[in-house]
Structures are given as C-alpha cells and as structure tokens.
Amino acid sequence: MTKDEILELLKGVKHPEQDKDIVSLGMVENLTIDADTGAVRFTMKLTKPRDPMAGSVRRAAEAVLREATGVPPVIVVAEPLPPDSKAAKQQTMREKSRLNEIGQVIAVASGKGGVGKSTVTANLAVALAAEGYKVGVLDADIYGPSMPKMFGVEDYKPVAEIAEDGSDLEYIVPAEAYGVKVMSIGFFISGSDALVWRGPMATNALRQLLHQTAWGELDFLLIDLPPGTGDLHLTIVSELKLSGAVIVSTPQEVALLDVVRGIAMFRNEHVNVPIRGIVENMAWFTPAELPDNRYFIFGPADEGGRVAALATEQGVPLLGSIPLVQAIAEGGDTGKPIAARDSLTGEAFRTVARALVGKL
Ligand SMILES: Nc1ncnc2c1ncn2[C@@H]1O[C@H](COP(=O)(O)OP(=O)(O)OP(=O)(O)O)[C@@H](O)[C@H]1O
Numbered sequence: 001m002t003k004d005e006i007l008e009l010l011k012g013v014k015h016p017e018q019d020k021d022i023v024s025l026g027m028v029e030n031l032t033i034d035a036d037t038g039a040v041r042f043t044m045k046l047t048k049p050r051d052p053m054a055g056s057v058r059r060a061a062e063a064v065l066r067e068a069t070g071v072p073p074v075i076v077v078a079e080p081l082p083p084d085s086k087a088a089k090q091q092t093m094r095e096k097s098r099l100n101e102i103g104q105v106i107a108v109a110s111g112k113g114g115v116g117k118s119t120v121t122a123n124l125a126v127a128l129a130a131e132g133y134k135v136g137v138l139d140a141d142i143y144g145p146s147m148p149k150m151f152g153v154e155d156y157k158p159v160a161e162i163a164e165d166g167s168d169l170e171y172i173v174p175a176e177a178y179g180v181k182v183m184s185i186g187f188f189i190s191g192s193d194a195l196v197w198r199g200p201m202a203t204n205a206l207r208q209l210l211h212q213t214a215w216g217e218l219d220f221l222l223i224d225l226p227p228g229t230g231d232l233h234l235t236i237v238s239e240l241k242l243s244g245a246v247i248v249s250t251p252q253e254v255a256l257l258d259v260v261r262g263i264a265m266f267r268n269e270h271v272n273v274p275i276r277g278i279v280e281n282m283a284w285f286t287p288a289e290l291p292d293n294r295y296f297i298f299g300p301a302d303e304g305g306r307v308a309a310l311a312t313e314q315g316v317p318l319l320g321s322i323p324l325v326q327a328i329a330e331g332g333d334t335g336k337p338i339a340a341r342d343s344l345t346g347e348a349f350r351t352v353a354r355a356l357v358g359k360l
Helices: 003-010 054-069 086-101 117-130 199-211 231-239 253-267 306-314 326-334 344-359
Strands: 028-033 040-045 074-078 102-109 135-139 159-162 170-173 175-177 180-184 218-224 244-249 275-285 318-324
Touching: 003 028, 003 054, 040 054, 054 074, 102 117, 102 231, 117 135, 117 180, 117 218, 117 244, 117 275, 117 326, 117 344, 135 199, 199 231, 231 253, 244 253, 253 275, 253 306, 275 306, 275 344, 306 318, 318 326, 318 344
Parallel strands: 040 074, 102 218, 102 244, 135 180, 135 218, 244 275, 275 318
Antiparallel strands: 028 040, 159 170, 175 180
C-alpha cells in the first residue's frame, strides 16, 4: 500500500471529542511503511496533554491498519510540547517572526461601550482595503465579538493549513470579506461563554489568534479591543506589540471622560503605545430624508465640538467625524459595511482611513 492509501484509511479514524479525523487534526506524523514487512509506523501527536481519548483513538487506528495490511502497526503516541520546553519556545519564536509580515498593528479602543468602536473598526478596515492596502481585522472583543456579523461571515468555520515555509506549523485560515481578512474570537466561542473568561484565559486565546492566523502579508492589522480600560486591557495591549492605537468616542461628556482614561492607558509607561488619533463617531444625526441637515444630539458643535477640543487638549490628532445615520447601523446588521459603498458616509470613513495613513 502507498502512503496516500494509508492516510486515506486513517481519515476513517475519528477523534470522538473533536469530531474530526486524526489526519485532519494533524495527529499523524512521520508516517513510514516497512519495505520488508509492510508494517505501518507513525507518530500519533496528541492535540492536548494527557488526552483521555488517546488510548481508544490509537486502538481504532491499529485495528484499521492491521485489517488493511495484515500486520500490526507501530504507533508511537507523542504528547504535545510542554509550554516551557526549548522546542516550544523555538516554535513561539517562529510564530512571532511571521508577524514581521504585518506592517502596522493598530488597536481600535474606546473607553466606553456602545460608542461604535466595532462599527468604526469594520468600516475603517474596508476603507483602507479600498485605498489599496492589504488589511486584516482581529476581533478581540471577548465581551461581544461582532466582526463576524458586521462582515457577514457568521457561518464561517475556521480551518487549519500547514505553513508553506517548511516549518510544518499549522495556521488558522481567516475569513475574507470586502478585501479584508477577518479572524474573530466569535468563531470559536458562543456569546455566553465569553463573559466568564478571565484575564489570562482571554489573553492566551488572543495571543494564539494573533500569532496562529495565516494573515499572510498585511499593511494593516486592526484589532477591535473590548471596551474599557481595566486590567484585561492593560495585559492585552502590552502583550500584543501594537504599533499604534485609535480611539473612538462620541461627543457625549460621559464618553469623553473615558477617552481620557483610554489615552492614559496607552501612555502608561509599561504600555507606551502611540495614539494615532481619535475618531468622533455619532458626531451629528442626519436623517435619510434630510441629507443636508445636521442635528448635534450628543454634544454641541461650537468651535469644532467637544471631541476636537479634547483631541487638542491631549495632543492627539482628530482623524475625522462620522455622523449617526441609519445606513451605518443597517450596514452593521446586514453584514455589508457602508464603507464598501460609494456614498457620502462611505467617503467619511475613507477620509478617516487616509488621515490615519497620513499619521503613520
Ligand atoms: N455612526 C453610526 N450611525 C448609526 N449607528 C451606529 C453608528 N455607529 C455605531 N452604530 C450602531 O450602534 C451600535 C453599537 O455600535 P458598535 O457595536 O460598533 O459599538 P461598540 O463601541 O463596538 O460596542 P461594544 O464595544 O460595547 O461592543 C450598533 O448597533 C451600531 O450599528
């Protein structure tokens, strides 16, 4: 029998817990066939330490191979690398080096929830892609991952691929929509699970998504952070090696207070991430039937408005102002970001994108 035929056979052996076959799970390594006896030999690499299923999966593989070849196979069970081993560290270094293919890693943050941080992230990404840049989005909002919905890729099931660089490492293939590569913690967890995540668990998962996604070459990777400025954020932003941050705020006074906190977090000596600018969202309301009217419902517009004043006070550029319009909310709900459309509002996001590029 050939190696391919053996692999085909092994695809019939499932890991019951993960509901996938052992070949797709990458558990079959160093497969050889003894030229004299025809005995198959391979290493069964476990996907997690002390896997309770290991014994039954190995026996199932043995049975299949013995039946097909007539000789008992040799299956060596290998535990995954302990996290602090030298080999594991080398693997981490190789993973890190792949991030060199990413030009700018920009976190999009907000002090307060609900100000439109995710909406701005999605549209900014689409606008940057429309400007000809290679863009990825990492949805790190563990409290409410919304990128799958905003990009219309909720049904996407992430798959793994082997790196082409000969390292034999596996990477997760991101979803792709509107020219943007999208990876979300939402592809892996259901909404209610996210809430119980504690700091280290969330940070580990995010680190893995950042390093093990097959981003390829990117000019920009935007990270949609969870709202707030707590300990979790401090850990995330100091772990992720950001090249800059963008802060989103509405002109409401309660939101502005939190912006000051957000700016202080990025400027913290342990974090030290440059703030590339503030985006004012929901700057004014414009009804669809009166496109020339502006109603400043969240704050007055005198002297350029509160967000502009705060930006000047903090020494941070204002990248642009986005109005509150129904089409933006609809775009988010239907998975069709408005920045992909040739509209006035789409242009507002493209202006923000150009301003951001100008600051880098
Ligand atoms: N400029 C806008 N015009 C109209 N609707 C908007 C605008 N910005 C955001 N929204 C809507 O407001 C709601 C909240 O937006 P979004 O989810 O982007 O906020 P967020 O700051 O990311 O929230 P959180 O971080 O708390 O999850 C969404 O329903 C979105 O469609």
